[in-house]
Amino acid sequence: MSDSPLDPFKDILGVDLTPQRLAENLASYHDILKEIRKLRELDLTDVHPAIVFEPTSVYRRGVYRKGIYRKGPGK
Amino acid sequence: MSRELWAEPIESLAPRLRARKLSPVALAETYLDRIQRYDATLHSYICISDSVLRDAREAEAEIKAGRWRGPLHGIPVAVKDNYLTADMPTTAGSTAPGLSFPRRDSAAAARLRKAGAILIGKTRTHEFAWGNVTPPVRNPWDRERVPSGSSGGSGAALAAGLCAAALGSDTGGSIRMPASVCNTVGLKASFGRISRDGVVPHSWSLDHAGPLTRTVGDAAHLLNLLAGYDPADPACQDQPVHDYTKALGKPIKGLRIGVCRNHFFERNDVDVEHAVEQAIADLATQGAIVQEFRLPLLDYGLGAIFAIELASSTAYHDVSLRAGRTAHFQPDVRTLVEIGRFVTAADYLKAEQYRTVLMDEFRKVFERVDVMVTPTTPITAWKIGDWHVDVGGQQESVLAASWRFTYPFNLTGLPAVSVPCGFDRRGLPIGLQIAARPYDEMTLLRVAHAYERTHEWTNRTPEL
8 A cells, every 4th residue: 555645635536546647637627627716706605506406306217227338248 | 402312301301202202212222322432531420220221111111001100201310329229339439348338229219210210320429428529530521620529420421411310419519519510400409308318428417419400490300209208317308399390481570689799709710700790680681689688607607517517427437437447538538537536526516506597697688589699619610630729810729619609508408509601711611509498499490490591501512
């Protein structure tokens, strides 16, 4: 088990990337983060997010009926 | 002007098929022949069905026996490779090992088959419907240029006359952008209007299924077939479905056309800007009332859609990510899936809060107007391999520019359609985007058709 200073970061991200790959990804994220920072500036305290928790959904036919993406022996 | 058979819209093919003046077999053979001749360089298909001619013969026999199923009967339709199909493999554009997709029909494919359509093949998508390009597909109008994406295979195949219509999917513009740069119609109906059951998910709250067609009339026929409640898609809404062909041919005098002067008209290719301004003037000539307004909140939209799309895609691919399988994804898709981990839960929810406010802003706009018109994309088809383009005199990344005008309607779930509205000085197609209130596809198609029928753009086909 390594004691790299990146280990807690990897835990938080939940992926095991090399320091080089992590640096590349952070660079790729730079422009996107700029846009997300703009979004963070908005005061939306009193706004309900546009996602709906709907407790009856699982009782409707088919919601979890069909998997699509599955691990398999490969193509 | 008479069109070649391969360039005819469904609305003209269907009556001839029904009257047995055209054979479904001859029609299918026409497209198969063109696929054979041209798709080695266009690469729009990843798979051709081996039952095309058998299905065409069945359609012919049924029509002969008086069992005409409707306007799609005997019509060859291509299906984007992220829709599951029982008789053709689905890859979602991925060659990563360890993944497979069920052999069953998606809801849309099943509806097409029931209507007698012939599923001619699967068109290429960028991996997992990510991105604004569709390698290795080339644009039939200029094979050095992209057909955009991620439904670029569908756009290229349709524009080249390799099918009569195609299915695409649209998370930030992936139906409308290929339609715009390939000179076809691309319809993203309201979120929840068309079932996505059996479409490989990309971002659950942004994904839309829908058609690319030659004409607005064909889009109405496809929407008639695809619209409707399906409990297998948790987002599908039980809303009234109309006969959308009744929207065609109606005057637009007195309809209020909204033009949002910020965001959509601040930085465009000069030819795009000119074509769209001309289209607005043409709609006004037909009696529509043009109303201009501004929506400053759109300045925050890019961060919101990035947060939602990245986080959702990464959640969907979580198992692959933790198993190291994403290392086999295409490099750009791998990066996007990995960096989705950087989006915090708070950022994601902030984006969903933003959506509420944005939807409300659009609601207020649609109290004053009946539809909005914008360019579909600020640029025409860009060269393969270009990552930056000149937009209105400024260098801009293709990633930021290409979907700028389409993603607001994914964030808000509003119906939007791209219709051909001209060509730039290099002969590349330009698209006009029209958007409407939720579930008001009737007004959307009414305006789109009013524009289309007074112009000749959809009659033009690329030289191959």
